[in-house]
Amino acid sequence: MTEFGDFISALGEFGLYQKLLVLLISISLLLNPFQMIGQVFMVLDEPHHCNTSWICAIGPNLTEEEQLNLTLPRDADGAYEQCSMYSPVDWDLDSIVAYGLNATEKCSSGWVYPSAQAPSLLTEFDLVCDRKDLNDISQSIYMLGLLLGSIIFGPLSDRIGRRPVFLICMLIRGLFGVGIAFVPHFYVYMAFRCVVGAAEAGIMIIALVLVTEWVGLSHRSKAVLITHCCFAIGQMIVPGLCYGIRNWRLLQIAGSAPVFALFFYIWVLPESARWLVIKGRIEEAKKVLQKAASINKRTLPQELLEQLKPETQPKPGSTLDLFREKHLRKVTLIMVCTWFADSLVYYGLSLNVSGFGLNVYLTQLAFGGVELPARCACIFLLQWFGRKKTQAVLLLLSGLMCLIITGIPEDQPVVSTVLATIGKLTATASFSTSYVYSAELFPTVVRQTSVGLCSMSARLSGIMAPLMLLLEQYHRAIPMAVFGSVTVVVGLLCFLLPETRGTDLADDMGLEDIKGATPQTSGRSLETLSKKGTTKAGGDLEKDNYKFSESKL
Template identity: 75%
Template sequence: MSDVGEILKAVGDFGPFQQWLVLITLFPCLSVAFHQFCQLFMVAHVPHHCDTSWIRNISPNLTEEEQLNLTLPRDADGEYEQCSMYSPVDWDLSSIVAYGLNATEKCSSGWVYPSGQPPSLLTEFDLVCDRKNLNDISQSVYMLGLFLGTVIFGPLSDRIGRRPVVLISVFLQGLFGVGIAFVPHFYVYMAFRCVVGASVTGISMTILALATEWVGVSSRPEAVLFSHCCFAIGQILLAGLSYGIRNWRLLEIAGSAPIFAFFFCIQVLPESARWLVTKGRIEEAKKVLQKAAATNKRTIPPGLLEQLTPEKQTKSGSALDLFRKKHLQKVTLIMSCTWFVNSLVYYGLSLNVTNFGLDIYLTQLAFGAVEIPARVGCIFTLQWFGRRKTQAVLLLLSGLVCLIIAGIPEDQPVATTVLAITGKFTASASFSTSYVYTAELFPTVVRQTGVGLCLMSARVAGIMAPLIHLLGQYHRAIPMAIFGSAPMVGGLLCVLLPETRGTDLLDDTGGSCPPAEVCENANSSSENEHVKAKDGGQDNEYTKTTQF
């Protein structure tokens, strides 16, 4: 039987075919960045106060200032209260002026906002006072959609293929993304955002799998790096788009509708040849492999292609294996914690862009721009310092920055923003490190299961991050204290993990020793262990190795 990997080597590791594939799949990454953070610019804070037009029925000739003086209490700073008003009475105006109003109540007739303001989620759905928490809750609902997408689209791509899941996810994102611009109620908005979140995960997960299964081992880091950098570019574009379009409905259409252009690439988007072979669809696999070879101007030896047969069913690992063996149990628990705290600090900073005190558009621009050197730089640090040290140090630095932010006075927005950008840099680099480190720690038979479990842990943290921001109403330092202490714990736990730099990837769950030790033992024993095979009457020796 000819291995599909041998044919892919003949096709080329990263020729024009794979380059076009990566380029095509980068386009949806821009929309992913838009949907992750667009709501931050749709809930811009504006002054507001209770609607007290009831007094106009008593005296329609009152000026606005007179109306507010008579119907709104003032706070300690002498400003009008935003969430309370004097209770309406049926007195005449002279009695109200003479005796004044004392009894207060919450706004009962809605709120009044400055005229001339472009429509926003805050003003259209009254996300103020008792309803202001709906903003953070809706962000958590979106993160719930990301979690559901992991559960739904991961298994679905293994069942029906990578290409159909990408197209389904793109269609859902475009349809419900544009549909958000026409929702009549905020709860409908949250439901649509949840679907968009699920489609975002479907796109990001499946595109990564598709690119990984087509690109050769030596070029896979670059392919993943391109998608990460494109996500950062999407954040930069979001800052410019939201600055130019202040109407939240028009902004949603402008950020969602372009994804439909991806359907023009349907004919050139290939299915994974590896997936086709595993499903026994050999003729389809041959056609797509021949097309790839022709695009790369390479030739597949006819005999090699004809020997292509369905892969034999091999024993696969299960989620129980991750907890059944001691070394895998340690890796699973620590890496799940690592992904959790990494996601917590990343979204804790990213979703707090409106509260650092400086212009949110410039801050978002800096947040997006800083991710590009962060993700590129981690590739070199992984080679120089190894996976374990890089992961641990980046998490510790992320936590330290957040703890410093928690102690900075509120009247120092520049220092707070600079530190937040530094924290975003380290958190982004840590995320890229996690992708590489996690894939190397888990054996092949449980790698997808292990990475999926870690990803679910990150999605749970994403759900919690907006809710933790709600604790800021009790003390402004509480959220940043949590976002800072969590990665500090995760960074210390990383010290217990084995180093994987320069070691072979494991294929099976092995014994009771850590992956790095297993590889070292396997490599040392392979020098003395030889397997003899008869070939034309001569004994040929080959060394057993573990390959990915």
């Protein structure tokens, strides 16, 4: 039977139709970084002190400085304490001035902030002192939303289609993203952020699937890379937007409302022809393929279209299958740890952008800028040095940068920021490498399951990364030490993996391609298979990569 890859080749592997599709997907991904890192700019540290207006009832003619001198203790540097105050008393003003106040307590009537500052998330919901941890907790809630979105929208897109789920996720992102700007309480804010995170995960998953299912094999990595680069461009746009709009509610609207400008996607975003074929909707698939061929100025022969039939997919393996075979068990455990470390250091550095001492807007601009060369460099690194060395070395470099930062004095913010930028670059490249490496390491029958398991590990570490930043209250070096040590250990483990550059992709649990196999080659291990230098036929490779494209990334 004719492989589906033959239809993609006939209509053009990366013609005008696919380029327009990649453009549509890329535009939607430009908006994703705002939801991920926008909160960093809404909770910038501001001077504050306890509200001690109680003394105004006793001494209404006191100046602000006199009021603060009488009601606030000072720290070791002589500055007013930000999180404690002298306990209110029912004395007269002369007694307070003569004897002073000694007993202290935590702020009981809220805080006072500079009146000239525009309303921020920090000042409106008092994310200071005992409530400071809510900021990092809310970031973890957003990461929880990413996890839930991966679990919910991935299977849903397999069931009802890529296009409708993508549009639903965009609608949810727009509605709840704008809705965040009107929340009355911080706990409602966190709940809305969780929903937005779930929608963001669905958009990222389906964007990858649509691109990989429409673009031919030889251009697939390039097309996916373009969408990744647009995500990086979005990261560079965020600091400029946040710098220009300081009111957090207006900023939230400005970062979320543009999704409604993409309403025309309802008419122009195509369904995956490959998904239509698998679901047996052959006539719909023919119409979509003919439209794509027409835009690409190609003609699909009628004889070829008549051969379009539902493809028989092999029965997928289960998660338990990954741990039954010794060689698969080792690969699975190491790759789960690799994705965990990738996500931990990536989000750990991204969300700590305000903790390196330099201007937070310039730091984020640098962080977004390094993602472009990082993703582009992956193409050449994987070709020149192979998968194993590239994955291991990139993780080691990321971890080492974090560990070195722990030894940099606080009065050297430039050095810390440069090291963090290098760490973000290598972490980004490592994350991109993991996508490619995982697809090649696992056999077809468990590829979707295995990459889904790895992705879940990454989401869990994404939830943990903001919580790790809370350890900074005990010592500023602890978060970076954790990020660095975990990543270095996992980087060393990657040297135990087999190399997959130029090797045949395995289909069955024995890691041996059934087609053309001989009794002597049956049941080869992954290590043995990795030594083969053969290349699978284009049709089989197309099917393997399609399996990967449906993974819950």
